[in-house]
Amino acid sequence: MKAAAIRPPIPLRTREALVGWLFVSPVTIGFLIFFVGPLIAVLGYSLTEWNLLSQQSSFVGMDNYADALGRNPEFWTVLRNSLVFAAGLVPLNMVLALTLAVALSRPFRGVVIFRTVFFAPVVTAAVAWAIVWTFLLQGESGAVNQGLALLGIDGPNWLRHPDWAMFAVIVTRVFKTVGLNMILYIAALQSIPRDYEEAARLEGASGWQVFRMITWPLLAPTTLVIMVITVVGSLKVFDHIYLMTEGGPENGTLVLAFYIYEQAFEFFHVGYAAALAVILFLLIALLTVTQVMLKQRGGPR
Amino acid sequence: MTRFRSPAVRACWYLSLAILAVPFVFPFLWMLSSAVKSQAEIFSPALSLLPETWHWENYAEVFRYQPFARQYANSLYIAGLVTAGTLFISSLAGYALARIRFAGSGLLLLVLISALMMPEEVTIIPNFFLMKQLGLMNTHMPLILLPMFGSQGVMATFLMRQYFTALPPELEEAARMDGLSRFGIFWKVALPLSRPALAAVGIITFLYSWNLFLEPLVFLSDIELFTLPLALSNFTDAYGLPLWHLQMAATSLAVVPILVVYIAAQRQIVESFALSGVKG
Numbered sequence: 232m233k234a235a236a237i238r239p240p241i242p243l244r245t246r247e248a249l250v251g252w253l254f255v256s257p258v259t260i261g262f263l264i265f266f267v268g269p270l271i272a273v274l275g276y277s278l279t280e281w282n283l284l285s286q287q288s289s290f291v292g293m294d295n296y297a298d299a300l301g302r303n304p305e306f307w308t309v310l311r312n313s314l315v316f317a318a319g320l321v322p323l324n325m326v327l328a329l330t331l332a333v334a335l336s337r338p339f340r341g342v343v344i345f346r347t348v349f350f351a352p353v354v355t356a357a358v359a360w361a362i363v364w365t366f367l368l369q370g371e372s373g374a375v376n377q378g379l380a381l382l383g384i385d386g387p388n389w390l391r392h393p394d395w396a397m398f399a400v401i402v403t404r405v406f407k408t409v410g411l412n413m414i415l416y417i418a419a420l421q422s423i424p425r426d427y428e429e430a431a432r433l434e435g436a437s438g439w440q441v442f443r444m445i446t447w448p449l450l451a452p453t454t455l456v457i458m459v460i461t462v463v464g465s466l467k468v469f470d471h472i473y474l475m476t477e478g479g480p481e482n483g484t485l486v487l488a489f490y491i492y493e494q495a496f497e498f499f500h501v502g503y504a505a506a507l508a509v510i511l512f513l514l515i516a517l518l519t520v521t522q523v524m525l526k527q528r529g530g531p532r
Numbered sequence: 533m534t535r536f537r538s539p540a541v542r543a544c545w546y547l548s549l550a551i552l553a554v555p556f557v558f559p560f561l562w563m564l565s566s567a568v569k570s571q572a573e574i575f576s577p578a579l580s581l582l583p584e585t586w587h588w589e590n591y592a593e594v595f596r597y598q599p600f601a602r603q604y605a606n607s608l609y610i611a612g613l614v615t616a617g618t619l620f621i622s623s624l625a626g627y628a629l630a631r632i633r634f635a636g637s638g639l640l641l642l643v644l645i646s647a648l649m650m651p652e653e654v655t656i657i658p659n660f661f662l663m664k665q666l667g668l669m670n671t672h673m674p675l676i677l678l679p680m681f682g683s684q685g686v687m688a689t690f691l692m693r694q695y696f697t698a699l700p701p702e703l704e705e706a707a708r709m710d711g712l713s714r715f716g717i718f719w720k721v722a723l724p725l726s727r728p729a730l731a732a733v734g735i736i737t738f739l740y741s742w743n744l745f746l747e748p749l750v751f752l753s754d755i756e757l758f759t760l761p762l763a764l765s766n767f768t769d770a771y772g773l774p775l776w777h778l779q780m781a782a783t784s785l786a787v788v789p790i791l792v793v794y795i796a797a798q799r800q801i802v803e804s805f806a807l808s809g810v811k812g
Contacts, residue, residue, distance in 0.1 A: 244633075250714045251634030258625035258689050259640065261681030266647060269658035276657060334549065339536075341546070347798050348553050351560070354794045354801060356743040358761035359783045363559045366566070366776055374562050377579040406555050414806050459649075467651035470745045474765060488653045495657050496750060505657055512654045519649050 270512070276505035288502075295506035305482070305490075306507075312397070313487045317465040319401040324461055325454070327409050332416030333442070346417070350410035357407060361474040364403040365390060368475075393483050396476050400484055404471050408464065412457050419453035420446070452526070459522040463515055487511050560791070567591070567781035574776050590781040594767075597778055599756050600785070603763040610672055610759060611741040614679050618688050618737045619730055621680065626692025627718050631704075641693070644686045652682055652746060660750055674751040675744065675759065684740050688733045691807060695729035696722060732804035742790070760786045 241249075277295055281288035299306040335346050352360055367374045370388030379386040389399040423446065431441050469488045472478060478485035478493065485493075491511065495504035536542035561581060566574055567590055569583040594600050628634070629641055663674045679685065699722065707721045723730075748762040758766070764786060767779040794801055 247632055247714075248634035251628045251632035251637060254628035254632065254714075254718075255625040255637075255640060257621040258644075258681070258685065261621070261677070262644070262647070262686065265659060265662075265678055265681040266650075266655060266683075266686075267643075269655035269662065270650075272658035272661075273655060331552070339545075343798070345549055345553065346802070347795065348556050350802055350805075351791065351794065352556060353805065354739060354790055355787055356745075356761050356764075356790075358743070358745050358764050359787045360559070362764060362779060362783055363563045366774075366780065367559060367562060372575045372577065374558075374579060377577060380577075381579065410556075411805055414802055418806050463649050463651075467653060469653065470761075473745075473749075488651065491653050492656075492746070492750075495660075501657060508654045508657060512650065515649055515651070515654075516646075519646070 273505045273508050273512075276502055277509050279502045279505075281501040282499060291502065295502045296510075298503060299506055299510065305485075308482055309485050309487055309490045312483070312485055313466060315397060316401060316468065316484075316486055317462055319397070320404055320465045321458065321461050323401065324405045324409050324412060325457060327405065328412035328457070329416055329450075331409070331413045332420055335413070336417045336420040346413075349413055352407045353410040355407075357470040358474060360403070360407045361471045364399075365475050368399055368403075390476050391480055393480050396480055396484050400471055400475055403475070404465075404468060407471075408461075412461065415453060415457055416450070419450055423449050455522060455525060459518060462518055466511065466514060466518075487514075560787070563780050563787070564784055566776060567784045569777055571775070571777050587777070590777050591785065594778055594782045594785065597775075598758075598763055598766065598782075600763065600782065602756055603758045603760055604785075606672065606757065607742060607760040610675050611738050613676055614741040615734050615738045617676070617680050618685055619734055622685060622688035622733065623692045623723060623726065623730065624718070625689045626694075627696050627722055629689070629693040630696035630699075631701075631722070632714070644689060647683055647686050648690065650683050652678065655682070656746065656750060663751060669751060670753050670757065671751075672757065675741070675747050678747055679737070679741050679744065684737065687808065688737060691733050692726070692729055695726050699725060729807075731800065732807045735801055735804040736808050739790075 278290060278292060279288045280291045280294065331349055335342055335349075368376075368389040370376065370391065373386075373389070375389070376386035387395050389395045427445050427449075428441050431445055436444070467488050468486060469492065472484055472486055472489040473492070476484040478489055487507065488511065491504050491507045494500045494507060536545065565581045565583060568586050568588060569590075570585065570587050573584055629637055659674070659678060663669055666673075668674055703725065704717050704721055707717045712720065743761060744759070745761045745765075748759045752758055752762060755763075755766075764779070764783055767775050767782055769775055
């Protein structure tokens with residue numbers, strides 16, 4: 232075979248492209264197998280009635296979605312819980328994060344210690360944090376209620392009480408995650424030139440006015456990023472619910488991510504759980520697209 | 533340094549910060565204290581951080597109750613493998629996406645970015661059946677593969693790509709003149725220059741794997757194979773009620789080493805997380 236010997240050398244651009252694809256191939260192939268494939272598969276499953284125990288599956292069209300959106304009232308409870316969770320967690324988290332960031336963005340004696348403290352739960356396992364707080368929030372012998380008793384307050388059995396369980400889970404989750412948003416806000420605050428504030432101060436602006444008219448608008452891109460991260464994070468909360476309440480009491484903390492797990496791996500309703508996973512996917516995709524659009528409307532700064 | 537207007541203002545400042553810090557510090561202190569209390573004292577109404585009698589044997593009991601040393605080792609080696617693997621493939625892909633012009637790279641980047649936010653709950657059901665078919669149920673493979681190739685691996689790739697994009701191209705020119713191959717340039721020039729990014733991605737990836745809960749819960753059934761988070765959720769008596777003294781001792785053993793490293797390398801760790809947050 233002489234043809235091989237006289238074939239012209241591969242052009243540089245082709246060789247570069249080959250090398251490029253070679254470099255990205257491990258990530259790309261793994262991503263196709265363990266992410267894109269499963270994403271398509273979950274859509275397929277959601278159109279079937281599939282019982283894990285009998286190993287039988289049959290095509291049922293949109294039946295699982297009809298179950299979720301119409302026939303099964305549990306789904307709306309779950310969706311409402313997820314929204315309540317997000318509506319409680321996101322503002323609380325962001326207000327606390329911004330307050331801490333404003334307080335800790337300028338140097339004073341001990342500032343590093345305080346930053347370290349507020350960030351510590353972020354590096355701690357969610358499982359550990361949830362377990363310790365479950366211990367603290369027990370009805371009678373929990374440290375929180377013992378502390379409240381010293382103040383003459385009779386605390387409820389936080390995680391078993393229908394009116395308090397959701398509140399307790401939200402607040403402990405805020406403590407776990409607020410440090411990250413605080414750090415992002417501190418970085419943004421420190422990147423704002425000090426001259427802006429000093430100029431406004433010379434004009435006679437008060438501290439609050441400076442914050443309202445200068446700092447807050449400059450923080451807008453950071454606020455948007457933090458909001459999306461926090462909303463998405465609140466939709467995928469699983470560990471805290473699994474360990475602290477298991478969705479109870481009376482389904483009061485049954486949220487979407489936990490519901491998917493429960494339906495798939497405890498009740499073996501694979502088709503139905505897959506439909507729920509698709510709904511979660513759509514919710515998060517919608518949020519992400521909204522973020523991109525908001526960002527573009529804001530234009531480059 | 534901020535100067536306070538008066539000693540009273542300063543006192544108020546520190547007092548309010550200290551009060552805010554209570555729910556962030558107290559859980560750790562109470563965990564450590566309850567870990568050395570007797571089971572009886574745990575249920576006594578006295579709110580005391582110091583135990584009446586110190587029961588250090590609780591820590592030994594943890595290891596008798598579960599193969600805790602084995603579970604600890606599982607967590608360590610899995611997090612180590614995930615971190616090393618992720619660092620290698622994500623820096624390789626991140627480098628190509630930032631530095632090499634090839635058809636389809638823009639599209640690939642877009643597809644990867646759109647997966648950044650997707651939680652594992654969305655794909656866990658098909659992955660369960662995939663692992664079953666591959667015969668990997670009740671092994672550590674899913675815990676190694678899924679973080680490397682799921683949204684966490686995508687995040688790592690994206691962060692590395694951002695870093696390589698910002699690297700001045702002149703640094704590579706000399707190496708190219710010397711006739712180094714693409715891989716040579718990547719390995720000998722670009723990678724050593726990207727140490728800060730590698731450190732950040734390594735820290736986030738290690739902690740992600742170390743703290744992972746859903747995957748072990750779904751894929752592991754053998755107690756010898758458990759990782760720490762799954763082991764921690766398992767300290768109950770015959771009736772399913774938690775054995776709090778053992779639970780707190782085990783949780784302390786899992787949490788304290790991470791906290792010690794965190795305090796020692798506070799700046800580096802916090803910056804790593806800040807980097808992952810501003811990606812958007």
